Each structure stands twice: as C-alpha cells, then as structure tokens.
Amino acid sequence: MTERAPKLALLSRRYPPLIGGAERVLGYLAEALAREGADVAVLTSAVAEAAALAPREEVDYPRSQGGGRLTIHRLKTSPLRFVGTWAYMRNLARWLATNPVDLAYVSMLKHDAYVAVAAGAERGFPVVLRPEGAGATGDVAWQAKGNFGARIARRCKRADALVAISPPVRAELVDAGYDEATIHDLPNGVPIPSRAWQRREGWQRSPRAIFVGRLAPEKGLDTLVRAWPIVRETFPEARLTLVGEGPERPGLDRLARELGLAGPAFAMPGPSADVEDELRGADLFVLPSTEEGMSIALMEAMALGVPVVASAIPGNRRLIADFKHGRLAPPREPETLARTVVEQWSTFDRAFHMSRAARGRVEQQYSIRTVARRHLNLFRELIARERSG
Template identity: 45%
Template sequence: MTPPRVVLVTRRFWPLVGGAEIMAARLAGGLHAKGAATTILTARWQPDWPAEIEHHGVRVIRLANPQTRVWGTWCYMRAVGRWLRSHRSSFDLVYVSMLKHDAYAAVAAAQRGGFPIVLRAEGAGLTGDCHWQLEANFGLSIKRRCQKAQAFVAPSPAIEHELIVAGYARSRIHYIPNGVAIPEPRDEADRAAARADLAEADASLAIGNQAPLVVYTGRLHAMKGLEYVVRAWPSVLKRLPEARLWLVGDGPYRTQLNELIGNLGLWGFVYLAGPFDDVEEFLRAADVFVLPSLEEGMSLAVLEAMAIGLPVVASDIPANQAIVEDHVSGRLVPPRDSDRLAATIVELIENRELADALAQEARRQASQRFSLDKLVDRHLELFQRLLDH
C-alpha cells in the first residue's frame, strides 16, 4: 500500500513555538518517517523569512501573510486556497490544524478540487476552536464551512464532546490523542548532568543537585493557572527553603507573572526561563512537573513529562483526567487551589518512593497509550480509510 501524500496546513509553525505548532511538526515528521510525502503549508510571519525551507526532512512552504489584522488574514486565506488548487496533482489529502481561517480556505478548495480534508480541533473551553467560532467575526460562517470536511480529529475527550455539542457530525469525529517520543528513562546521574548543562548555558539556571526543582513548560497564558502555583510557592518554601520553580515558555501573561513574583518576594526562587524549542533538559533536571491549567485541550507538556519519567501534579480538569490517573500515574488537585498545589508538591518531593512509583507508571502509560508511533499510525489509518472511500 502506497503511503498517502499529505499537505498539513497550520498558520503558525517553527520558529514560532507552542503546543499546536510542536504537534504539527511531530506529526509531519512521523508521517515523513513512515514514507508519507508530507508538505507543511504555513504563513510567512516575517518578510525576511525564506519562502521555502526544510524542517527535519519535511518541506515547508510559507505563504503571504501581511502584518495587518484583517487584510493579512484575507491575503493568507486566498494564498492557501490558491496554492491547494494549483498544486492539486501533488497531494492526496489535506490536514488542517485548527478550525479557523485556514480551515475555511482549505475546505473551500477541497470542495472545488475534490480531495478529502481532515480538520484537527485545538484547545477546549474558552481557548478552544469551538468557542472561537462562536465569538470571532465570521466565526459562524467558518463553522458552517468547516462542518463540510470529511473528518475531524479530536485530541481529547473534552474536545470531542465540544465538537458534538457544536453540531459536528458524530460519525466523522475521530478521537486521536496527542503522542510523544518515548526517550530513555532518566536517573540521578542524568538529572545532575542536565542541571550542569543548563547552568553552563545560562547562569540564572544554576542550581545545586540537592535543591528541589519544579518545572512547568508551555505558554505563559492566564488560562494556564500559573498565578496559582506562584502563589503556592511561599508555602512550599516554608517546608523546602531551597525549592525552585522554573516556568519555561513565553506568552501574554509574562508581565503579570513578573509583577506577581516581585510582589511576593520570590526573586531567586521562581524564574521565568523564556521559550525553548526543546525542553527535554529541563524535564531531566526537574523533580516534579506542574500544570495548574484552568482549561486544556490535551497537554503535550504533561505527556512529555510522563514519557521521561517525571512525577506530574496537574489540575483536576477533564483534559488532564484523560491523561493522568490520580494517585496512580500522577496527582490531580482542584484548579485555583494554591494550598493543595503547595501541599502536593511538598509531598512528592519529600516522599521519593511515592514520586518514583507515580513516575514509573506515568512513563508506562505514556509508552502504551500516547506514543508518537501510535499517533502517526492512527492518522495513517484514518487517511487510508478516507482515500479508499
């Protein structure tokens, strides 16, 4: 069976970094590795960016994207539709990340060009695609057009439920959870080496091997609930005076977090590390991973932490419940509860036997349920069914 030729459309892509962008890159790379010729169609966010590059063996085409809010979006949508129509003979199927403007343009091109199209919904709740379609200008028109796609991918049960409630055909919705590569397990020597490497790269990341370290990786956004783990830190320090919290990433909430850290006198204890393409060294250096989100689609960051064998403390919300089994593969705490966050973090740092047991089970579940291989295989199976139909 010849692997399909796939065009993956995502308006944001490397070097822009976020969960959706990382997932698109990994899916494209995985498809490419299994013989499916894959092209990424994205926006050219800076005029000095080359119009075409190769990213880990995958061809990336950057289309016009003027930096004006309405005009830029319209130009990009036209460019997506025009490219798909003019290159119809070079692909078999189109896969779009997000049910937004890209999807509208791609579905329109698919209706004219007669090729199957798959839309992947991103995010849940107030930050999800279904809510965006209710609130955005022309959102309902975009929704009606999106509903004509041949298939929809929901990366979490919460997103699957939102699609059904929004009126998307249940029979065309496919639950395919995110997947991550399963790295070598870490040990104490690995942890020490990672800390040494980070300290060498940035003096602000210098930390002794005995100091407890809690890490978050992802966007700095209000809905990530980071305020609550920062507010938890004074309580953590009462029990663990050397404990450090590193928030790895960037986003619109950075200024507010900076102010909160200063107001609570936490300079030197809580550090905003900035964005990194690869966060594996941070995970290897850490003792606990924390995700205090108020809403999630399906957290790639949690899966990465589980895969490397790191105990996870996450908020008790539907998306996290689908990944983390409380007291089995991690700990779930009520959202917005700084006291419970602090107590649970302290418990896992003080009780290494418990932390190690949770981490081992988390790694086992990540390997069995959320591997990158499974993600790619499930997509290839879906693509083949659509092409055989």
Template identity: 40%
Template sequence: MTAGPRVVLVTRRFWPLIGGAERFMAELAAGLAERGHAVTLLTARLDPSWPERIRFRGFPVIRLPNPNVRFWGTLRYMQALTTWLRGHASEYDVVYTAMLKHDAWAAIRAVSRTHPVILFAPGSGPTGDCAWQRTALLGAHIRRICRRADAVTAPSPQVFDELVAAGYPRDRLHLLPHGIVVRAKRTPGDRSRARDALGRLQPQLRLAESDVSAVYVGRLHPGKGLLELIEAWETVVRGRPNAYLWLVGEGPLEAELRRAIRARNLQHRVALPGAFDDVRDFLAAADVFVFPSYQEGMPLALLEAMEAALPIVATDIPGNRLLIRPDRDGLLVPVRSPAALSRAVLRLMEEPELARSLADSARARVEAEFGFEQVLDAHLDLFSRVLDRRRPFTA
C-alpha cells in the same frame, strides 16, 4: 518515497512559536516523513525576519505572508493559503489543518471539491475551537464551512462531545488520542548533564546538584493557571528555600507573569527561559512537573512529562484525567488553588519514594498506551479511508 498519501499540514502557529498543538503537528510531520511520506507544512510568517522556507526535522516548512496588521494580516494569510493550495494541487493528496479557524475555512473553500480536507480540533472549554466559533467575529460562518470537512479529529472525548453539540456530523468525527515517541528512560546522570547544559545556555538556569526544580511547559496564557502557580511558589520557597521553578514557553501572559514574580520577590527562584521546540533537557533536569491549566483537550505536555518519568502535579480537569490516574500516575489538585498546588509540590519534594512511584507508573502507562507509532497508524488509516471515499467507484 512511499506510495502512501502525500500530505499537506496546515497550522498558523509553528516553530519558533511552540505550544501543544504546534508540537503535535511537528511530531506528526516528522513521523510521516520518517516513514517515507511526502509531507509539507504550511504556516504563517508572523515575523518578517523569519525565512520564507526552512527544513525542520526532515520536512519542508513554507511560511505564508501574514502582515502584523489586525484583520488585514489574517485576510492576507488566508489569501496566500488559498493560492498555495490551488497552485500546488497536483503535489498532494490530502490536507490536514489544525484548529477550526481561518485556516480551516480557507482550506475547505480552496480545494475541498478536489481534495479531502481533514480538520484537527485540539482544544476544549473556553479556549477551545468550539468556544472560539461561538464568540469570534465570523465564527458562526466559519463553523458552517468547517462542518463540510471530510473528517474532524478530536484528541479527547471532551473535544468530541463539544463537536457533536456544535452540530458537526457525528459520522465524520474521529477520536484520535495524542501519543509520544518513547525514548530510553532517564538516569541520574541525565539530570546532571541536562542541568549543566541548561546552565551553559542561560545563567539563570544554573542550579546546584542539591537544588530542587519544578518545570511547566506550554503557552504562557491566562487559561494555564500560571499566576496561581507563582502565588503557590512563594509558599514552596518558604518550605524549600532551594526550590526553583521554570516556566518554559511563550505567550500573551509573559509581561504579567514577570510583574507577579517581581511583586513576590521571586526573581531568583522563578525563570522564564522562553520557548523551545525540544524541551527534553528541561524535563531531564527537573524534579517535578507542574501543570495547573484550567482546561485542556489532551495535553501533549503531560505526555512528555510522563514519558520523561517526572512526578507530576496537575489540575483535576477532564483532559488531565485522561492521562493521570489520581494518586497513581500523579497528584491532581483543584483548579485555581495556589494552596493545593504548593502542598502537592512540597509533598513530592519531601517524599521521594512517592515521587518515584508516581513517575514510574506514569512512564509505564505511556509505554503501554500512548506510543506515537499508534498515532501515526491511526492518522494514516484515516487519510486512506477518506481518500478511498473520494475515489470514483469502478466495476
């Protein structure tokens, strides 16, 4: 074990619930563990059938009580988080908490006098942390407590600016963009192998070699533009009858998406296979990545698609523009426009040279600018600097 900081990561949502913030915290924890740092991840036990303790990708995960009762479940989770952090205070040096919500409030109230508490604000816009603090019950109180954090990290300039506008001290805000582990570039053989594996996993995912497929990875949430994507897919299928769409993830919109799929008679063209902590087979098996979100901070799902060298269609929003240079790394389309989505998807399916050029450019950009080693270095540097500020000066 290295002599570097011992880290506790806190995220209320974690595997098997998978979204961008959850995958980022998993990558961060795994990266720290691989470098020899002591790291523990605390999360909520949202389902009583889940074991209280597991080992995930080389690090321990502890699930704290969170009964499925509104208000009481949140209160019980906050109490359990406070108790754990205080009871194990000698076992860690710094706390890093995802989202500026109840977990952050509990961590700061529990141990900020003895340990640095750093917060991670992953989202922006109407579904982001600052918007939640403006509208949620007790949100204003939680914001006052969160402003006392030793540091707050933002993955994008948009999130950073929202934090400044919300009154967070600028000198404690840190812009730390996301990154991704860069692996060997996929080959045509990888596509066939991935399709075979997915077809064995779920019959609804079985495709012929000549079929074309698009994939979305992320939460099934109203802010992700998925109903517009379903509408667009009706047009795509008219132009390419062998085109299939996979919506990989879980979330509150699932039932409405299934109704929309049935209403448009797309049951055999659109699949919702569920949430997966490792989506590489889906990316390897697909021909296009579609990301129609209304608002993002810095979307990890886009980075994963870029690393996989998939041609991308995404909405023209600030978070996506951080990663996708229009018509160079992918195609950007207006928000809430099924017609623009369908045109862009069909264009990539019908112009393979364009699709290949965009995918290669996106992959090269990830290799040059968004490697995960840089993310680990930046976080460890921040942890060390915050710890140094906390240590008493000795002559």
C-alpha cells in the same frame, strides 16, 4: 503492486520552531507521518518570528526503510493583523489550487480550515479538521464569538472528517452541530525519549519545579506562583521556572515580586527550543491549568519520566490516575497545590516510581508513531472513499 505514498497537506498558521503545544503536536505528527512513508507538505505562514527561516525546507527519509518526504512551505503574509490573515488565506488557496494532494489535514477550525474545505470540494480531495482545544479558549468557542466565526463554522461542517483529541472536544463538536458520524477519536502523541529522566544528585538542596507552555490565563499560573512561598517554607531553596511566553507574563512577574520571590526562587526565561533539555534539569513538572484538551507538555514530561503534579481537571485526569502516574490537585487552590508539591518531594522514591508508570503509559498509548499510524489508516480510508466516488 506497491501502494503509492499518500500526498498529504498539513495546514497550520504557526509551526515549529515557534513554541506552543499545538505547534509541537503538528511538528511531531508531520515528521512521524513522513517516517511512515507519506509525502507530507506542511503549509504555514512566514510570520515575523520565523523571518530568518527559509521559505521552503525539505527532509527525505530513507525509502528503503519505508520513509517518505517532509516539505515545509512558509507562505508569505503580512505583519498587519487583518491584511496578514487575508494574504495567508490567499496564498493557501493558490498553493492548494496548483499542487496535487490526496488529503488535507488542518489544525484549528479557523481560517485555514475555511480555505481547505473549499479547495477540497473544488479539487476533489478529502479534508480532515482538528480542533486543538476545548472550553472558553477552544476552537468551537472561537467560532461562536470570533470575527467571521459563524461563517467559518458553516463551512467547517462540510469537512469530510474531524479529529477529536479528547472527550470534551468531541462533546463540544456534537453540541455545536457537527455530524457525530464524521468525528474520529485520535489522541495527541509525543516522541518517547530513548533515555529516561534520572534524578539529580543532591537535588534536595535546591529542588527545581518547571512549567512548560503558554503563559495564558487558562494555565492557572497565578495559583502556582501563589503556592511557591508556601513550598519554600519546607524547601527554602526551591526554585520555580516558567518556560514559555504569553500575555500573563507581566502580571506573573508583578505577582512574584509582591510575594517576595526573587533571584533563583523564580524565573521566566522565555520559550525554549529544547523542551527535553529543560525537563531533564527539573525535579518536578507542574501543570496547574483550569482548562486543557490534552496537554502536550504534560505528555512530554510523562514520556520522559519526570515526576508530575497536575490540576484535577478532566483533560489531565485522562492521562493521570492520582498516586499511580503522578499527583493531582484541585485547580485554583494554592495551599493544596503547595502541599502536593511538597509531598512529591518529601516522598521522592514514591514520586519516582509513579514517574516510571507514567512513562510506560505514554509509551503504550500515546507514542507519536502509534498515533501517526492511526491517522494514516483514517487518511487512507477517506482517500479510497473519495476515489471510489
């Protein structure tokens, strides 16, 4: 007898095409789960940035090849801050009350999780929660200081399982009082492009470094901008591009002008819907973060095979062994970061070989297909446990 495809609800306040690491992770996972045979309903908010998108989108993957269905539901909300949160929570609760699901998987330990845990208890389906980060900007920190955070934390601790994407996330959950027996270690995953990055002909004339992600304080981008005039002492035509949007944009723009970075030397084009295309046009990916759980942008660069430089913080060291998969530099040190960038470009054959080792590592350990199958194994175990009482 063929096993019935599990009906999964994936909850995330924001979802692609909105750009951000957490959004891309969930988008990749939702598609991979559907390709593996699950019927996946993504529940997200119809925020202003997605106003032009249909409230419902559906994709069927060939059943003959073991595929399932992916349906995206953009639930009504409001642009007003507190009213919007209330409206979104109400519509989430209504959807979960009227649509049968076997399991709910929730991004972030916030309002979505609060609604899902209550719905799961009432309707008898397991709920799995996924914190998206650690440190001062992580979910556990938000529960400690955010509006209604303590109340939400109490309910989140009743979830059937939690997914920790990295050891720091697991440690924070345990320290905050979450049951360690319910925490499962499952990393982020990314697609593996079939065609690897190739160096540009004549790249030495105007080498390009790129950052992709949210322009936020924890990304350490002021360090990267301060490093750039030093890089240009060796590579006078070197270009730095920060792809993304966020609260640090005005300050970074001001800092770049103060340092005399103008024209092609420095650019902030905003978010991009095609991250792979942006990476293919670069000669180095740089991630100078001071905090990371498990950077999806770094994993995407490694999966493509772009040479990388990253800050030597725990989340990045989990992915990169220095001089093997890329280069690591201490955070908050512009001079050292600049020197490391220059070394990568000055010994580009070595950087190229490291980039191929990085691509191989991601392909073996962090491909989205592998990660999706590990999630499905956990989901099926929890569903079977729920059905057996």
